[in-house]
Amino acid sequence: MRVVIAEDSGLLRAALAGLLTDEGCTVVDAVGEGAALVASVELEQPDVCVVDVRMPPTFTDEGLRAAMAIRHAWPSVGILVLSQYVEDAYAGELLAAGASGLGYLLKDKVADVDEFMAALRRVASGGTAFDPEVVQQVVARSRHRGRLERLSPREREVLELMAQGQTNAGIARSLFVGEGAVEKHVSNIFTKLDLTPESDGHRRVLAVLTFLRERGRDE
């Protein structure tokens, strides 16, 4: 898997490069700011890029804006955005660009190498990876509390894992159940929340997160 890293801290850039190389990826380039990232993606056409939200010159959302530019120009390149904080606004902007091949993780998650690599591979192959923190915040702030209360605790867990972008197989592994059980939960969830069921994959994430982030409706 060919990866481009965009991270302004030299320390973290080296740490990420080392990690990815350990895990068998090829780090084709490592840059420190948004413009350089876009140029590098244009040249190298990697499978996925790992991008820090905050970069020079303003240290606000350069990474996010570069990600949007890349998404627009080369939709097949996966983008995994890393951030030190969860910003619901950024998650929203990423969602607005569709959820395919997009991810948003806290930098804390990188140390959990298995999870991080699973998320990276999902994003590289067109799936989605949203940090559990982001999902928890979105669920907690959702206006659809009434409808969410119809779900059983297990179904809540499955909902959150779906919102993170996990496939049915991934959910089954996380909860130590069979895939069949997961499929049943998923179908119940869509029924109870009055949503049109979507198959596995990024469209499902989009549907779930869009539902959860809806404003101004409902009980």
Next chain:
Amino acid sequence: MTLVRPVGVQPVGGWARRWRALRQSGLPYWASLGHLCLGLVVGVVWWPVGVVLVAASAGTPGPERFTWADALARRLLRAEMSRFDALLGAKPVEPRREPWADFGDRGFQGVVSYVLVRPLVSAVEALAIVGLVALPLALSVYVVIQEATHYPGPSTVLLWAMITLGLVGRFVIPVVARVDVQIATVLLDPDGAALRQRLGEAVEARRRTVDAAERERERIERDLHDGAQQRLIALSILLGRAEQKLQRGDADPAATLASVQEAKRETLAVIADIRGLTQGLRPAVLEARGLDAALSVVVGRLGLACDVDVRLDPRPGEATEGVLYFALSELLTNVAKHARARSASVTVRRDEGVLVASVRDDGVGGADPQRGSGLRGIADRLAGIDGRLFVSSPPGGPTLITVEVPCAS
């Protein structure tokens, strides 16, 4: 050691601020011009009334005499304030409803002195009007007529000079009107004016303190985010990789040892980062042992050959001590970074309700509050506790920077 305050040195930030405030308080040009012209006329007309009021207070006046004098003065005041309000939209003072106490009342005397002084002030203002408006206008018209009728006359140069003067007048006349309002305020309400000035300064100082506090918070956030937190994340990734290798069973003991050692080094570096941050903010030793001990630590850490002489007994309040510590440790850091000094000294004394601290060094001098915001930042922080900063740093040195902070205790 005797205490020296640099002579003839203005406190940092004073005059520039006042000039800016004056420039920004713009009044409309034509209204200003009208007001000043009217002022001269009114001043001359009212002046005899002022003389009458003074005469009325001569000898041993009875209460009936004061009653009509008071009524006259108040009517005059109301008329004048209406004049100010009509053209400039601002009254120096509010017209008074209740009578004043007697001839000795400061308010009454204020009105009298205003009326007597008015024509003089307006005469001076008239000079500005003549010089910057009437004269340029008249001469310009004259020159234009000359050119038009081809009679020999003053050259075009004079015409341009007059036009320029007229343009200058456009900016200066409103300022003159503003000064006129200030003079009226000072005469008519001497106590109020002083209070208002003090209030203005206090509001300004508070704004600067809040700004300084906000900037400080930003700096802390940045230092923590960019420094300690980044290191900790890199550390976590390092440990994650070592964990992976050990779990998969393909860890080579030498490499694992190297990882663990690097992890320990990074951890110690984070500890040092955070220690540096908290020391800069508020070291524990300041609370426990006071300025002397805390500043000695700073001097030691900077590696300066510096005497520390603090005689403060009893210790000032926490806030004062904290700001003083911040100011002095910043100044000492500047000495270490920029002064190239062989030796330095810090002295802190109490001098009748004022804490005076000075930092002296025999280095290259050239410390300038205008260049770089370090000294300005210190002055702002001091302003929050009514403190001031004095800088004497000729190029070539030596440098003497003095901090004065009022201290009631």
